[in-house]
Amino acid sequence: xxxxxxxxxxxxSSFLKWTATLGLLIVVAVPCLFIVVQAIFPExxxxxxxxxxxxxxxxxxxxxxxxxxxxxxxxxVGTVVCAAILAVxxxxxxxxxxxxxxxxxxxxxxxxFMIPPYIAALGWIMTLQPRGYxxxxxxxxxxxxxxxxxxxxxxxxxxxxxxxxxVLSRTFETIGARYSDVGRVFGAGQWKSFWRITFPLAMPxxxxxxxxxxxxxxxxxxxxxxxxxxxxxxxLVTGIENRxxxxxxxxxxxxxLSLVLVSMALAAFTLQRWLLTRRDYRxxxxxxxxxxxxxxxxxxxxxxxxxxxxxxxxxxLPILAILATALTRTISGGLTxxxxxxxxxxxxxxxxxxxLVALGNSLALGVTTALLAGLLGAITAYSVVKGRGxxxxxxxxxxxxxxxxxxVVVAVGIILAWNQPWxxxxxxxxPFILLLAYICILLPQPVRYATASLHQLGDNLEAAARVSGSxxxxxxxxxxxxxxxxxxxxxxxxxxxxxxxxxxxxxLVAPIGFQTIAxxxxxxxxxxxxxxxxxxxxxxxxxxTLIPLVLVSLMxxxxxxxxxxxx
Amino acid sequence: xxxxxxxMSGKHALSVRSLSMSYGTERVLNEINVDLRAGQVLGLLGxxxxxxxxxLRLISGLLLPDEGEIEIAGEKVAAPAVGIALPPEKxxxxxxxxxxxLWPHMSVAxxxxxxxxxxxxxxxxxxxxxxxxxxxxGLAAMAERRxxxxxxGQQQRVAIARAIVAEPPLVLFDEPLSNLDRExxxxxxxxxxxxxxxxxxxxxxVTHDQSxxxxxxxxxxxxxAGRIEQLATPDDLVNQPKxxxxxxFLRLGCLLPAVxxxxxxxxxxxxxxxxxxxxxxxxxxxxxxxxxxxxxxxGTEKLQAEVVRTQMHSAxxxxxxRVSGTDHLIRILTSTPVRSGxxxxxxxxxxxxxxxxxxxxxx
Ligand SMILES: Nc1ncnc2c1ncn2[C@@H]1O[C@H](COP(=O)(O)OP(=O)(O)OP(=O)(O)O)[C@@H](O)[C@H]1O
Ligand SMILES: [Mg+2]
Numbered sequence: 047x048x049x050x051x052x053x054x055x056x057x058x059s060s061f062l063k064w065t066a067t068l069g070l071l072i073v074v075a076v077p078c079l080f081i082v083v084q085a086i087f088p089e090x091x092x093x094x095x096x097x098x099x100x101x102x103x104x105x106x107x108x109x110x111x112x113x114x115x116x117x118x119x120x121x122x123v124g125t126v127v128c129a130a131i132l133a134v135x136x137x138x139x140x141x142x143x144x145x146x147x148x149x150x151x152x153x154x155x156x157x158x159f160m161i162p163p164y165i166a167a168l169g170w171i172m173t174l175q176p177r178g179y180x181x182x183x184x185x186x187x188x189x190x191x192x193x194x195x196x197x198x199x200x201x202x203x204x205x206x207x208x209x210x211x212x213v214l215s216r217t218f219e220t221i222g223a224r225y226s227d228v229g230r231v232f233g234a235g236q237w238k239s240f241w242r243i244t245f246p247l248a249m250p251x252x253x254x255x256x257x258x259x260x261x262x263x264x265x266x267x268x269x270x271x272x273x274x275x276x277x278x279x280x281x282l283v284t285g286i287e288n289r290x291x292x293x294x295x296x297x298x299x300x301x302x303l304s305l306v307l308v309s310m311a312l313a314a315f316t317l318q319r320w321l322l323t324r325r326d327y328r329x330x331x332x333x334x335x336x337x338x339x340x341x342x343x344x345x346x347x348x349x350x351x352x353x354x355x356x357x358x359x360x361x362x363l364p365i366l367a368i369l370a371t372a373l374t375r376t377i378s379g380g381l382t383x384x385x386x387x388x389x390x391x392x393x394x395x396x397x398x399x400x401x402l403v404a405l406g407n408s409l410a411l412g413v414t415t416a417l418l419a420g421l422l423g424a425i426t427a428y429s430v431v432k433g434r435g436x437x438x439x440x441x442x443x444x445x446x447x448x449x450x451x452x453x454v455v456v457a458v459g460i461i462l463a464w465n466q467p468w469x470x471x472x473x474x475x476x477p478f479i480l481l482l483a484y485i486c487i488l489l490p491q492p493v494r495y496a497t498a499s500l501h502q503l504g505d506n507l508e509a510a511a512r513v514s515g516s517x518x519x520x521x522x523x524x525x526x527x528x529x530x531x532x533x534x535x536x537x538x539x540x541x542x543x544x545x546x547x548x549x550x551x552x553x554l555v556a557p558i559g560f561q562t563i564a565x566x567x568x569x570x571x572x573x574x575x576x577x578x579x580x581x582x583x584x585x586x587x588x589x590x591t592l593i594p595l596v597l598v599s600l601m602x603x604x605x606x607x608x609x610x611x612x613x
Numbered sequence: 614x615x616x617x618x619x620x621m622s623g624k625h626a627l628s629v630r631s632l633s634m635s636y637g638t639e640r641v642l643n644e645i646n647v648d649l650r651a652g653q654v655l656g657l658l659g660x661x662x663x664x665x666x667x668x669l670r671l672i673s674g675l676l677l678p679d680e681g682e683i684e685i686a687g688e689k690v691a692a693p694a695v696g697i698a699l700p701p702e703k704x705x706x707x708x709x710x711x712x713x714x715l716w717p718h719m720s721v722a723x724x725x726x727x728x729x730x731x732x733x734x735x736x737x738x739x740x741x742x743x744x745x746x747x748x749x750x751g752l753a754a755m756a757e758r759r760x761x762x763x764x765x766g767q768q769q770r771v772a773i774a775r776a777i778v779a780e781p782p783l784v785l786f787d788e789p790l791s792n793l794d795r796e797x798x799x800x801x802x803x804x805x806x807x808x809x810x811x812x813x814x815x816x817x818x819v820t821h822d823q824s825x826x827x828x829x830x831x832x833x834x835x836x837x838a839g840r841i842e843q844l845a846t847p848d849d850l851v852n853q854p855k856x857x858x859x860x861x862f863l864r865l866g867c868l869l870p871a872v873x874x875x876x877x878x879x880x881x882x883x884x885x886x887x888x889x890x891x892x893x894x895x896x897x898x899x900x901x902x903x904x905x906x907x908x909x910x911x912g913t914e915k916l917q918a919e920v921v922r923t924q925m926h927s928a929x930x931x932x933x934x935r936v937s938g939t940d941h942l943i944r945i946l947t948s949t950p951v952r953s954g955x956x957x958x959x960x961x962x963x964x965x966x967x968x969x970x971x972x973x974x975x976x
Contacts, residue, residue, distance in 0.1 A: 056675045056701050506714035509675050512701040513708040513785075514775065515731030524727075528718045 058432030059518035077459025085301035125263035128203025133210035141218030164268020169364035265452035267550035371580035390581035404561035412546030423492025457554035495537035626815030632681030656830030674701035707776030715760035888963035905965030912960030
């Protein structure tokens, strides 16, 4: 769809334009604004603009902040290094050689995308802690490694390296087929052509995916909170959470730390976008072509063992640990046959139990978030694509801002914005506040899907409706929306899967006594009922990944052939 | 435009006054003036990028002009000077797009019914008119199909049915046949011509195919670089092209540069003689129309030419000839077989030549 500076007679509906603007202002701009205002005016909470910047610089100069920011950077960089070490070799092997069972390993390596990191971290704790499953099976434990800075990096690396693996193996394959073969024609050996041609050409893709890992790891709450707190390793995210949830509550401090964290995330995000859009050294994309992959020969067995080992660490082990904990009656009873049973599930799913309520809450919130974020995302993307001039830039910027807003920051902004004593009505202390938080965190997904889908639609489909006598709003509802619906449903399923088990914002803004899946798991683990927590984790995994998977494939199947060019 | 019908807004399906439009600093349309009487078809013809689609989108309201005025059926729909800019849906048009632009999520019948729905017609009447429109394009049997299950030609017929179903005062065609292959194009041109005649439609038909324009249109505007080079009936266009550019674009024949010396006119750079020109001046381009040339004919003027290439056509043999002593190529059709390398004598009448004076260049 054309946008630009020319007066198009067929402007998009101004009703949609204002709906998108209003929605983005409430969901995105207000929390951001309040963080900035609070950081500058420490007395803002009591309605005063006194002493601007007094605490801002104090917090910035606080050695605490240096510690937190430094730890965050160390954790981010360390995770990136771990992810790179784990991903680069297998990506190269996958791209250049015929790895037996390649598709199976690909499928297994997709699973870490579906396990929320905090659940995986809890699984690792159950496995490696003293008298954990590893000790029961092998006679030793790795608690000193797990509860160390390196351990946190390693666990987070295992959670994120599949991002790098998929980007890189695809890039290697495409480049290999297109350029490296050319190098070989000119006489470079296979290894030489890999190092001299494929690897340098893949650098932007590698860098971009590592930056994504960096951003993910500095925004992550669950893993550093579960592992780092025991050894006093605090990062910005946990520091912010402390200042909000523990007495004495320090809102200006939380706001300032949030700004520091957002700057880091924004820097990573900007650098990544720049890498992805740079023209001169463009990231190679496109379909990998069938190329002549080498046989592994005698190396087949060790390579398969490597793939199997990594897939087990990233996917099998956390899930097995979750299952083992959920299926044993007591933790102390260990992995003995007599200790196995469905007691935890029975208690979790018994009628009227807290667990059922939490499940219901999360599912309801997940579905509502998906619908609202999907609608707002579609309207926003449409208004951006049809929009012109400054308006378009503002809307576009607002819609991608949440990309660099970690969940904890969104929570801080929402608390600051909606917990003001002078507000006559406020969604604070109602489940709606969670809705606001989830929509803000997840809005970029539907916007991205809708934008891509809108760019696929021919300009003329909407033009034809306008010429046929339909006003702009009707053309959107009757023509545009049905045509982008298939990809919007995919986006909404994604939103549902993430929203229904979101952790940190739920911990911070959920009304008192209101439980969601993540809050329930977290609290059960804290209170020592790990079995109950893991039973919930298992149910959550099944519900939030299996249901969406089934829905997506069902949709693919139904829409096959009826909606041309989509899907 | 001297060949315009006299402006009488009331009877005009379309009238465009001094219309200009720019993309940024690039002026894409420049001072366009067109009038179209009700029941007539205007062909817009021109090379790629000359602004045909832009003009059509301005008429439809999908774009807004910088300057000028557009009137449709006597109503001003765009006039930036007085702040009039009706959106497309208020102009009551029908339009056929190059890429069909059928909505893939609706059946053929729902596609065609859409303009009637927008006019809030009752279900019964709607159904009746949809059936009638689909009948007209021969697709009544396919009403319940999805557009994606139709062939390209059928899809374009559906698009035509959608454009005419609401009986708009003006129908716009944007290269409707350019995505179809040649045979289908030829039959569909005739179908559209019949349809336009039967329904007495007023239409603007954009194309870069001259035979389409000459077949369908009552008036053809040849456009070049954002201007209308010539607006005339197909007959006048072929017999009296206004400029070498028009003649060249319509492929009317061979354009030769000519100069006058003391002995008369010759083809520039050769000593090939030409008959006297009907005007004063020292330099000109002269058009040797393809239709005026015949091998071994009875024309008074003669020309030697060597056969460069021959090509069999259903209507005869197409020859490419090089005028002896020059690099200029001529194309003609002949029924008598000839071979490459042969020398032919072509003859023509002096009055068949078209002269385009070239202003003396300042040196
Ligand atoms: N959105 C746009 N932005 C800038 N320039 C444009 C835009 N659309 C068209 N143009 C320019 O305007 C000029 C006219 O374009 P137009 O599409 O009207 O040509 P056309 O005569 O329809 O050509 P074709 O026969 O190829 O369809 C071209 O030079 C084109 O490059
Ligand atoms: Mg065009």
